[in-house]
Amino acid sequence: MINKxxxxxxxxxxxxxxxxxMTQTxxxxxxxxxxxxxxxxxTGKANPPPPQRQFAMIEILEPNESNRILFFELAAQERKEVPADIAKFLENKKNRIAIRKKINYKRLIANGGKENDIK
Structure with a gap:
């Protein structure tokens, strides 16, 4: 059991x-x-690997959904990036358009994006 x-x-x-x-080897x-x-x-001496390597790790390890999400979240947090799964999702223009339709731009601009500005 993983303590999150x-x-x-x-x-x-x-x-x-x-x-x-699996063994580590x-x-x-x-x-x-x-x-x-x-x-x-x-050992935490190196940052988590780049996104493509993260996807390869997930493919090998086949974690459950909550651990997969946690994996991408922690990697992104330590790399100071958008989670790799989200970044991959955003590569699709239709997905970006759908997200933008839900953004309250008036609030986003007014508060500098500090709050949840999704409608």
């Missing part, structure tokens, strides 16, 4: 590997990364 309070990406990754019944080998880089990620 105050968890870091490296901790979650370690748990997800265990939950997938099998995981980084299947992922196609070198041992030193993997252990830098696993």
């Amino acid at each position: 309070d105050n968890i870091r990406f490296c901790d979650l990754l370690s748990e997800l590997i265990k939950n997938a019944n 099998a995981f980084y080998t299947k992922l196609g990364i070198k041992k030193p880089y993997f252990y830098d990620i696993l």
